[in-house]
Amino acid sequence: MKKRYVSFSILGALILLFGIGLWVHHLEDQDFYQKGGPGWQMGNNPPEKVDFRPASNPLYKNSCGGCHFPFSPGLLPALSWKLILDRLENHFGEQVSIDPRSREEILNYLMENGADRAGSKKSTKIMNSLNGQIPLRITEIPIMQKKHRGIKPEVLSRKAIGSLSNCVACHTTAERGIFNEDFVKIPD
Numbered sequence: 001m002k003k004r005y006v007s008f009s010i011l012g013a014l015i016l017l018f019g020i021g022l023w024v025h026h027l028e029d030q031d032f033y034q035k036g037g038p039g040w041q042m043g044n045n046p047p048e049k050v051d052f053r054p055a056s057n058p059l060y061k062n063s064c065g066g067c068h069f070p071f072s073p074g075l076l077p078a079l080s081w082k083l084i085l086d087r088l089e090n091h092f093g094e095q096v097s098i099d100p101r102s103r104e105e106i107l108n109y110l111m112e113n114g115a116d117r118a119g120s121k122k123s124t125k126i127m128n129s130l131n132g133q134i135p136l137r138i139t140e141i142p143i144m145q146k147k148h149r150g151i152k153p154e155v156l157s158r159k160a161i162g163s164l165s166n167c168v169a170c171h172t173t174a175e176r177g178i179f180n181e182d183f184v185k186i187p188d
């Protein structure tokens with residue numbers, strides 16, 4: 001009996017220590033990554049601050065990042081990416097030509113990482129907001145329209161912006177997958 005009691009106390013103490021350790025670690029993390037903190041200056045962000053994993057496939061970035069920012073795959077469902085890649089000969093008024101093998105690789109990359117597979121909080125919100133629709137544009141997604149409805153058309157038509165599709169014009173951290181409003185700067 002006595003021996004058992006002692007081992008339970010040790011277990012209890014260990015659990016308590018572990019808990020305190022986790023809590024301290026959490027506090028340090030917050031400090032480290034705070035705006036202006038060392039983590040921030042290093043350009044590192046804790047994973048939970050990334051809203052959409054940035055584009056990583058080099059072929060995709062080269063082929064699709066020339067005219068606009070290479071949108072994160074998690075911004076659209078897999079089937080939207082397929083629709084877009086199936087109609088590159090008329091891509092929003094532009095003709096995009098990519099050889100069939102590259103197109104296939106890009107399509108696979110985008111579909112494997114689409115909003116329905118990304119598993120992130122923001123991608124799940126996009127899927128819920130779409131409710132089965134397959135949009136051709138990120139800017140057509142209801143939750144995206146809702147988030148941007150306060151921006152007036154005359155702001156969007158400013159030379160430095162052009163349209164809502166130009167995410168990087170306002171989201172200074174878009175290339176890092178961060179769309180948090182703290183890092184929005186609307187150009188004059």
Ligand code: HEC
Binds near residue numbers: 071136
């Ligand atoms: C020749 C230039 C060009 C290339 C290359 C190009 N795009 Fe585009 N893309 C455009 C234009 C122009 C628009 C419309 C932008 C606007 O409405 O302001 C657009 C819009 C888009 C949109 C919709 C953005 C929104 O409004 O939500 C997506 C998604 C997209 N492109 C994906 C791709 C993918 C994937 C590729 C590579 C296969 C690609 N683009 C290559 C010119 C290009």
Ligand code: HEC
Binds near residue numbers: 139147156166171
């Ligand atoms: C004209 C400037 C502008 C452009 C262009 C723009 N945004 Fe935004 N975006 C904003 C502003 C301002 C907010 C903050 C709205 C609010 O919360 O009040 C925002 C909010 C968001 C949010 C929500 C962030 C959050 O934490 O709730 C996401 C996601 C987002 N934008 C993605 C995009 C994407 C993707 C594009 C390009 C397809 C884009 N935005 C283009 C200005 C812009």
